[in-house]
Amino acid sequence: MTITHRLPQERRITGTFPGPKSAALTERRRKAVSAGVSSLVPVYAADADGGVVVDVDGNSFIDLGAGIAVTSVGASNPAVAAAVTEQSTHFAHTCFTITPYEGYVEVAELLAELTPGDHEKRSALFNSGAEAVENAIKVARLATGRDAVVAFDHAYHGRTNLTMALTAKAMPYKTNFGPFAPEVYRMPMSYPFRDEAGLSGVDAANRAILAIEKQLGGDQVAALIIEPIQGEGGFIVPAPGFLPTLSAWATANGVVFIADEVQTGFARTGSWFASDDEGIVPDLMTLAKGIAGGLPLAAVVGRAELMDAVHPGGLGGTYGGNPIACAAAVASIAQMREHDLAGRARHIEEIVMPRLRALADATGVIGDVRGRGAMLAIEFVRPGTAEPDADITKRVAAAALEAGVIILTCGTYGNVIRLLPSLVIDDALLLEGIGVLEDAVHASQKGNTP
Ligand SMILES: *Cc1c(COP(=O)(O)O)cnc(C)c1O
Secondary structure, X not given: OOOOOOOOOOOEOOOOOOOHHHHHHHHHXXXXXXXXXOOOOOOOEEEEEOOEEEEOOOOEEEEOOHHHHOOOOOOOOHHHHHHHHHXXXXXXXXXXXXXXXXXXXXXXXXXXXXXXXXXXXXXEEEOOHHHHHHHHHHHHHHHHOOOEEEEEOOOXXXXXXXXXXXXXXXXXXXXXXXXXXXXXXXXXXXXXXXOOOOOOHHXXXXXXXXXXXXXXXXXXXXXXXXXXXXXXXXXXXXXXXXXXXXXHHHHHOOOEXXXXXXXXXXXXXXXXXXXXXXXXXXXXXXXXXXXXXXXXXXXXXXXXXXXXXXXXXXXXXXXXXXXXXXXXXXXXXXXXXXXXXXXXXXXXXXXXXXXXHHHHHHHOOEEEEEEEOOEEEEEEEOOOOOOEOHHHHHHXXXXXXXXXXXXXXXXXXXXXXXXXXXOOOOHHHHHHHHHHHHHHHHHHHHHHOO
């Protein structure tokens, strides 16, 4: 693969940060931006490209988060930039529900082609992952005439009212923001590291199915929504057989199976979609994050008979499927194909996973190493136990940042470090970032011993 980058692909921290320009912006921000919106990194971005983010004071950070799995093709991919510029010189908006345009149709055609299953599909485009999830539930309820929605432990589906109800974690997402939307039922997930030993994926699915049948009855359920690999909840990869068993049960009971691939989609896991890895064909899929090279775009794609059951005007929105975002999506998908970014994601797993496993063996504070493609995680525990250790997780992420590497945490217990770099990051830069992570774990562990 030859992807040339505009910015030097290097970690370069000059003195201590935040520097003066970032400090001044923090001061302005404090007086203008809601305290409810927080930022992980105390510096302000001036530029970003490939695997680096450069701040307003000239520091260059290795970015292992890609804005939460968004800038998979890079944060300033030239092909995406050209498509955005071209479209914006013609029209930035007409509203697809007023005057339609080709870009929207083209994105819908691409989604039908790329998503699993060769049945007839239809799409509707939105602005955010949460909005896509809301609309997938609307479609499922309308098409089935049922109300109940099943979600899972550790799930994350967004921050709007319905998606807060679907999201599992109280703090910071739900606490004091209720009342929440009704008819949402939470079922046990397959979490191999924390499930009882020997519980297979099929067993875990049957545990959930039994609970659904006892508490609700399959014929009352409109939709079952699940992330094939849970994102925010801790990069939890369910045991093999879990998703296919749930999918088969949903089909047998007329329940719409919704795969929320907002985080896992678009080459992230080494396939176009994580559902491909599991051999499942969802009835509906929700997509966003990696879809458009950083522009806000989201989609619901799925079975024509479900998506076309909705009355005209039942789906839409002012900005949904914005023409500039659609142009960016078409260009991003072309970049994924041209550079085989799914192959890149598998390559990233191949070079990073052994390092993470070795780190776990060498330190004793990592209970589980998991993930797929360029969606990899380590779960921190107190040595010799499965007890979550959020403190060391925070210390490691902070130490890595101090050394110039942006690393995200996640997990119901706040004890997971997740790696989701841009798929166009150079190997050398990626491995330098992993080296910093390794040093940070070793250093934090020393801090742990009395
Ligand atoms: C991020 C995310 C969402 C919400 O997407 P937004 O664009 O932030 O609204 C929904 N589902 C999953 C799996 C996500 O990772």
